[in-house]
Amino acid sequence: MPRRPARGIRGGAPGSRSRAISSLLIGVCPGPPACSGAHTQLFVDGLDLVARSHSGAAGLCPCRLLRPGGPLHPSDAPRTVRVASPPPLAPPFGGRPDAGPDHGCGGEPGGLDITVRLRGELVVWADLMFPDDSGRVVEEVRFRLGPYLGEIGRVYARWKGLGSGCGRPGG
Numbered sequence: 001m002p003r004r005p006a007r008g009i010r011g012g013a014p015g016s017r018s019r020a021i022s023s024l025l026i027g028v029c030p031g032p033p034a035c036s037g038a039h040t041q042l043f044v045d046g047l048d049l050v051a052r053s054h055s056g057a058a059g060l061c062p063c064r065l066l067r068p069g070g071p072l073h074p075s076d077a078p079r080t081v082r083v084a085s086p087p088p089l090a091p092p093f094g095g096r097p098d099a100g101p102d103h104g105c106g107g108e109p110g111g112l113d114i115t116v117r118l119r120g121e122l123v124v125w126a127d128l129m130f131p132d133d134s135g136r137v138v139e140e141v142r143f144r145l146g147p148y149l150g151e152i153g154r155v156y157a158r159w160k161g162l163g164s165g166c167g168r169p170g171g
Contacts, residue, residue, distance in 0.1 A: 074118035
């Protein structure tokens with residue numbers, strides 16, 4: 001995915017992202033042959049949130065994460081959302097021998113969780129921990145509600161339009 005330059009820090013203390021409005025770009029890896037299973041890619045200000053937060057983790061399946069009313073759809077009450085699962089360990093270390101197309105659709109422990117909430121016309125993702133372009137830790141980001149919901153809807157519609165099911169392209 002092409003990287004967009006991070007938006008400038010606006011307001012707040014130096015180094016604070018508390019008032020900056022971020023951009024969200026969502027991608028989907030369809031699975032084989034590109035990788036073991038379908039997963040969602042979340043780019044915040046052009047930076048891969050999952051890769052920068054939890055090396056080796058994979059975003060959950062689009063049908064699970066992006067569905068209408070699903071976990072990324074904000075509400076006034078904050079809620080914890082699992083956005084990525086760790087890669088399965090190879091047997092005999094406790095991994096699933098059948099790991100493959102369904103990877104990213106399970107509830108494996110040790111994944112990446114964020115807090116999602118609606119605050120007025122802003123969607124706030126909190127409890128983050130990833131480095132920005134300058135190496136500063138990003139702990140919270142904010143998105144405008146309209147473009148945020150539009151991006152989720154666009155990617156989900158494209159995913160469903162391709163006849164893709166959870167974890168299996170064309171399934």
